[in-house]
Amino acid sequence: MVTPLPNDQQAQLQALYDAMAPEGLTPLWEVLSALVPPQPNSPARPHAWSYASARDYLMRAGDLISAAQAERRVLILENPGLAGQSSITPSLYAGLQLILPGEVAPCHRHTQCALRFVMEGEGAYTSVDGEKAVMQPFDLVLTPGGQWHDHGNPSAQPMIWLDGLDIPTVQHFDAGFAERLETEVHPETAAPGSTLAQYGRNLRPFRGSAADRRPAHQPMFHYRYQDWRASLDQMAAGAAIDPHLGHALEFVNPADGGPVMPTIAAHVRLIPAGFATRPRCSTDGTVFVVVEGSGEAVIGEQRVPLSPRDIFVVPSWHMLTLRAETPLVLFGYSDKAAQQKLNLFREECA
């Protein structure tokens, strides 16, 4: 309500609201400015998670419940401003998943899109529609909506990755479906790495092969650290630095040049030692992982010290400045892919 009302008018209005409420009627004028704010006013808060501490709890969970028992053994990174919502931003979910040597996380599929960003371990895999992506630290692996996926760890070390999903977005649209495969593991449909070999170098099958097996609109599902890291280094050696982003590269879907999944976009950036980015805000609340280096993020009023493998979230329309003490390499994902389709995405640079 913009102007305060006389007490008797207020009382009469309240009586009116009370009378109509049982019939599912409420007055817009009491909520209009909250419903249509002049700019985003996220309920999410800037927050950082120490990897060492989260890892400790995750390993303790590993002593108490198996991957098979849990279906997915994951600690949710819940935004303190979104308590009870299993969300890191209003549209995105994040979690840390542990898979111990010898374990299998059973095969299922769902409408929600997922990405995995490897935090530690090597040699475990995600199988997507029966083709394994064997993972190394800081690889990005996608399980797009509707594709069967199971995980396994034949290596001798624990494997931990960050799961990023569009769960709250799908929940918002009330459009989620999920099912388990009858068998624990999807039968192998192709040799590990075959899709990467065919689509990962600006090529695609002339006919047949993975062209029949992978969806034409989204063939790629493994983006290797060794590849993206080399590209970032070459960019940093040659290109002028972007004052707001540092040296930044987006992961693309080779089928259309767009973001990696319909709802989720992902990128990496490198901030050279001693560099501080100029402040920038955008409507896509973003989850970041520190891959290398140390420094500081300033998110609105909040200062967050950065060290390797820490995770932090920058909610929509919060100014972000990144300062690198040593060369700082970050991975980030957000709902920019969805926002651009809906003509909602905006950014502002200072």
Ligand code: 1HN
């Ligand atoms: C899921 O399918 C995975 O496949 C991880 O590893 C976390 C959280 C909610 C719903 C589905 C996975 C998930 C998930």
